Amino acid sequence: MRKFLTAKAELVEKVNDVAKKDGRTIFSIVNEALEEFLMANEKNKSLYEVIEELKTIEIAKNAGMVFVPEEFHENVINRTSLGKNDYKSWNEAGRIFGKYLEVNNMKELKNIERVIKYLIGGVSEILFSENRVVCICPKMSEQRSEELAEFLEGLIESLGFIISSKEISRGIIIIKIKKQKAG
Amino acid sequence: MPEKIEKKLLVVRSDILEKLSEVARKENKTLFALTNEILQDALKASEMKTTIREIVDFYRLMKIQKESGSMVIPMNLLLSSLKKSNDKMKILKEWNDAGEWYGKYLIAKFDNPLEILPSLLSTSFWHVSEVKINRKTNDRIAISIIAPNVDQLLIEVTVEYLIGIMRALDFYNIKNDILHGIAILEFSKELIEK
Numbered sequence: 416m417r418k419f420l421t422a423k424a425e426l427v428e429k430v431n432d433v434a435k436k437d438g439r440t441i442f443s444i445v446n447e448a449l450e451e452f453l454m455a456n457e458k459n460k461s462l463y464e465v466i467e468e469l470k471t472i473e474i475a476k477n478a479g480m481v482f483v484p485e486e487f488h489e490n491v492i493n494r495t496s497l498g499k500n501d502y503k504s505w506n507e508a509g510r511i512f513g514k515y516l517e518v519n520n521m522k523e524l525k526n527i528e529r530v531i532k533y534l535i536g537g538v539s540e541i542l543f544s545e546n547r548v549v550c551i552c553p554k555m556s557e558q559r560s561e562e563l564a565e566f567l568e569g570l571i572e573s574l575g576f577i578i579s580s581k582e583i584s585r586g587i588i589i590i591k592i593k594k595q596k597a598g
Numbered sequence: 599m600p601e602k603i604e605k606k607l608l609v610v611r612s613d614i615l616e617k618l619s620e621v622a623r624k625e626n627k628t629l630f631a632l633t634n635e636i637l638q639d640a641l642k643a644s645e646m647k648t649t650i651r652e653i654v655d656f657y658r659l660m661k662i663q664k665e666s667g668s669m670v671i672p673m674n675l676l677l678s679s680l681k682k683s684n685d686k687m688k689i690l691k692e693w694n695d696a697g698e699w700y701g702k703y704l705i706a707k708f709d710n711p712l713e714i715l716p717s718l719l720s721t722s723f724w725h726v727s728e729v730k731i732n733r734k735t736n737d738r739i740a741i742s743i744i745a746p747n748v749d750q751l752l753i754e755v756t757v758e759y760l761i762g763i764m765r766a767l768d769f770y771n772i773k774n775d776i777l778h779g780i781a782i783l784e785f786s787k788e789l790i791e792k
Contacts, residue, residue, distance in 0.1 A: 424604035448640035451650040484696035508672040
């Protein structure tokens with residue numbers, strides 16, 4: 416059985432354009448979107464959150480990142496000590512990632528916080544405010560904490576902040592920052 | 599006086615409308631507001647050259663990947679850490695073990711892990727431009743990966759990871775051709791000398 420639902424006319428028109436372009440009916444597109452929304456809703460996720468998370472994934476992918484088994488990475492970095500070049504590379508990777516965020520209009524602190532949380536995985540707490548960045552992840556080794564701190568530093572600087580101090584312990588990173596003055 | 603919003607009617611399935619009304623009630627929103635939000639998201643998805651269905655599917659696969667204990671790191675740093683190690687065999691063995699664990703994880707999560715494996719590999723092997731799984735018979739599977747711009751070492755560890763996954767799924771590696779940027783693997787339920 417079919418029923419009627421009202422929506423903003425401008426949105427309906429845009430959906431109608433998409434339907435025409437894709438050679439589909441507006442009925443099928445709208446019902447599919449509503450059905451998928453309900454499915455995501457059942458998993459306690461809003462479509463907005465899902466789309467934002469996917470944007471993060473796309474950025475990470477385009478920035479040349481790859482998935483690795485976490486345990487493997489921890490083993491490798493614990494076997495080999497981080498040299499000057501490694502720190503530099505992690506910092507550089509952070510800078511590149513920051514630029515990708517900027518290009519994708521994701522410079523808002525709330526967005527950056529979410530992106531970092533996604534990238535680090537398993538992180539129990541992350542806070543990105545105007546004056547400090549805090550990352551707490553008890554299961555992270557000392558080496559991993561150090562490389563992550565470098566990545567964060569590069570990211571923070573590329574977003575126009577100056578680092579005033581940093582403290583790194585196993586599983587805890589605290590970086591104090593301030594906004595770079597324009598000009 | 600507030601600006602009058604122009605509205606239009608949409609035809610929807612009644613079962614969907616019922617569920618939607620329930621969600622709107624729960625979230626303390628009007629059905630009109632909720633519908634507009636969903637349409638906006640659908641349009642955003644369309645701008646990303648995808649559909650909400652594809653987005654939700656992709657999200658589900660990524661979630662599985664993240665929950666399996668995977669993390670993302672820059673590819674150049676992964677490579678430099680791989681190259682730093684003097685013991686290549688150890689590295690390959692670790693990837694094989696990680697793959698085997700991942701395979702077991704898939705067994706624990708899904709009734710038919712082989713069904714979901716192709717989509718999981720295509721969405722999570724970002725360094726690979728193409729991954730194909732061809733189930734030749736019930737007992738034979740061929741997997742090919744193409745990654746022309748990737749360092750050979752990264753292909754080798756990826757191959758070991760795949761061998762580990764398939765081992766967990768009770769398939770032995772019987773053929774293993776790794777060329778520059780391409781790997782063609784075959785697996786069988788029976789162990790055959792390579």
